[in-house]
Structures are given as C-alpha cells and as structure tokens.
Amino acid sequence: MSHNIPDIVIGRLPIYLRALTRLMNEGHEVTSSHELGRRLGISSAQIRKDLSHFGGFGKQGTGYQITYLIDQLRQVLKVNREWEVALVGAGDLGSALAHYRGFSDRGFRIACIFDNSPQKVGKQISTFTVQPLNELSNTVEEHNIRIAMIAVPAEKAQEVADLLIQAGVRAILNYAPMNLNVPPDVRVQYIDPVVQLQRMTFYLT
Amino acid sequence: MSHNIPDIVIGRLPIYLRALTRLMNEGHEVTSSHELGRRLGISSAQIRKDLSHFGGFGKQGTGYQITYLIDQLRQVLKVNREWEVALVGAGDLGSALAHYRGFSDRGFRIACIFDNSPQKVGKQISTFTVQPLNELSNTVEEHNIRIAMIAVPAEKAQEVADLLIQAGVRAILNYAPMNLNVPPDVRVQYIDPVVQLQRMTFYLT
DNA sequence: ATTTGGTTGAGACATCTTTCACAAAGATTG
DNA sequence: CAATCTTTGTGAAAGATGTCTCAACCAAAT
Secondary structure, three states: OOOOOOHHHHHHHHHHHHHHHHHHHOOOOEEOHHHHHHHHOOOHHHHHHHHHOOOOOOEOOOEEEHHHHHHHHHHHOOOOOOEEEEEEOOOHHHHHHHHOOOOHHHOEEEEEEEOOOOOOOOOEEOOEEOEOHHHHHHHHHHHOOOEEEEOOOHHHHHHHHHHHHHOOOOEEEEOOOOOOOOOOOOEEEEOOHHHHHHHHHOOOO | OOOOOOHHHHHHHHHHHHHHHHHHHOOOOEEOHHHHHHHHOOOHHHHHHHHHOOOOOOEOOOEEEHHHHHHHHHHHOOOOOOEEEEEEOOOHHHHHHHHOOOOHHHOEEEEEEEOOOOOOOOOEEOOEEOEOHHHHHHHHHHHOOOEEEEOOOHHHHHHHHHHHHHOOOOEEEEOOOOOOOOOOOOEEEEOOHHHHHHHHHOOOO
16 A cells, blocks of 8 residues: 555545545445446446555445545545635635635635735625735745635736745645646646536537 | 547647647747647647647647647637537526636637526626526527536536436536536536645645 | 758557456355 | 355556657758
C-alpha cells in the first residue's frame, strides 16, 4: 500500500465517498464493489484495486461496512476535518457559492470573501462581509488558509491566483475560464461549464 | 485520421480552443505546439498528436495559423453553430447560470428555464420567464433541444434527468452532487465543486 | 544556392491504467 | 458438517495513453 498513489485513483475517491454517503442515507449498512460499481458505471475490479492502494477495507464474502469505509476514505482524503476556504469574487457566481449549503458536511467552510469593486466591498453576503482585495494577504495568512476558490473575470484570475499563492494558498478551484500558471507545489482544479458542454457536442448527431 | 478518436483527446480540444481564443485576443496570428503546450502545461508532442487525429492543421517550420485552427476545432467539436440549452433549477445556481454572459460566443444559448417551486414559476430571470416542470417536455421537444443543465437538489436530479431524456435531450451537464443513471446514448458531465476540492486536500500537508 | 534553425506529423517505444482471473476466506443452506 | 455461494485483494495480461525521435519540410539569413 501507499507508495505513490496515481492521481487518477485519488480523483475517484471523492466519487466513491459521495456514493457511499448516499447509500448510507438510504439506510444501507454494507455494500460490495459490484453494487457500488453498478451505481457509478465503473467496473467492480477497478473499485477494489483503487481501494486496495490504501489497505484492505473489505471482508470476503460480505463486502464493505459502509460507515467504516466512509471513515477511512475521509481520512485518506484528509476531509475528516474542516478546511477553511477563501472565496474571491462576489458576483453572481461568488454569491451562489457563498450561499451553497453543501460544503460544510463534506469538509469545507467558506471563511472569507473578497472583491475589488466598490459596489461589493462591505456588502453582506450570507453571513460574510465582503472584504477588499488588499486585505486578502493578511486575512489568508492569519487564518492560515490553504484553499481558495476564484470566481472573478478571466482577466483578473491570474493576478488573484498570484496573490493567493503569495499568501500561502496551495489549492485553487478556478471558475474563471482560463488556465492558471502556478508553481509545482500548488494544485489547481478547473470548472468551466462551457468546456464541459463542448466535450459533449462532439458526440451529438 | 478520424477512426475512433479517444474520449480523452476530445476532452482536451475545448481547452486548446479556449487557449487559442485567448492567444488570438492577445493579438497573435500564429502559434506552435510548444507555445501552446507551455501555456497549458502539456507536452508539445501531445498537442501535435491530438490535433493529428483530425488532419494536418499546421505547417512545418511555421506552426499553426490561429484563426484557421480555431475554425477547424470549432468544426470538429460542432460548436461552429449555436446550441439551445435547457436549464432546470432557478435557485441561486440556476440564476447565476442564467445571467452568465460566457455561453453565447462559445456555441451555446440558454433557451428556457424550468423550476417546480411556486415561488419561482413565472419569475423573470435575466430575459426568461421561469416555466413549471410540466411544460418541460413540450418546450424541449418543440425547440428540439438536445442539451440541458441540471441545477436542482440532489434528490430531484434523477427524476429531472429522466424527464429531459424522455423529451429528447442527449447531453446533460449535472450540477447536482450525485451520479445519474442514463442510457448509453446520453452523455453526462458532472460539476461538483466539493469533489474537486476533495481531489486536492489529499496533497495538502 | 546553401546553410541554419525551427516546426510538424507519425511510427516506435515506454509508461500508465484497466481488466481478467483466481486463490483465499467468510456466509449460507440443507 | 459439507457443499455451495459470494466477495475481496492481487498478480498477470491486455489495453490505452503519452513520450521520444526523426524524416520531411518551410523560412530566413548569408
């Protein structure tokens, strides 16, 4: 176990975690790689092999104890705690993210919101007061924040990213439709709905 | 060229397209696989190989004519036209999507918005009037809509998906945090910010 | 005209990822 | 208890993806 785990395996674990949580809420207590695979459209062998990177979580003949497996996966992914997240951008998207109730029970909490426009600064969004960008460094450093979400226009995204990284952020979820240039110890994930739509039109007749 | 193109190759084309558009807007007229690769953090060989699936777009010694390559990629991805998209869910997220200005110049246009809550139905969002769910089938069929975005709570997502597919939709962008069960001729892309955050925490120290 | 430097496209090769197949072990049935 | 069924974890095989390398080609400079 635990040599270097392929990226692609880590990428599937949150999906497993989400499906397992759903199974649990539906009242199941145990499941199998086959059942999970059927639900996710993934082969059972792949699920078993993925999990086997981290140790034997299952029991032959029975399958996996759901609550136990959830616990283990949360531990592997380090979401058995609450991460504070900085949000930059208080437009439509930023506001929607600030109001989203789905972060807290999955390991994250928005801790502060930044925006540069004078109309937005000082505004109350959800339980937060929008702070100006020049307070970003201090706030992020004080709270020791390592994760940020960028929801600003594409033109501003790189500059915001640089600021965040300078302040200690090491994981960025970028909603701006552009690639970010970051040092190798910083991880970036991208959300661009248009890219995902364009991945499907190719297959439409 | 054009035998069966791997999924993963198609997945990168929208990224290339986005980067090329940016290069064009910055005033460049030609580019090379090296320059593009440097910007995207992808090897130049990979870019050349990806593009070569569709024919020789480049010129040795010079590189790629940007406007020409953009044209070709838009043609391959079938976004050299405007696709009408149905949006289901008029909450915070649905509203943010309805207001987003970034769809139109990249091949998509939201054509209608649906929601089931009585507080939302009839409401004006951007230039649309929110329609009740029971009008979904008719509207989607009339407009011959093939693409939809789901922005409803997880509990309702599968039922909405079934309705959409029944009405003729063949590509779904699902914002609900759950896996959808769909027939093999329907494509689904998922956007769950928490999943993407959880993909990064593993690597945080 | 020739040389130099840069670039593509593609076959060969290397690496990564998934699937197969089965021993080992727990559960269940008669 | 014995036979049967189910399921995991894993090494081996197969398949998919990415990188290397280089011939062919183009542009620019001398």
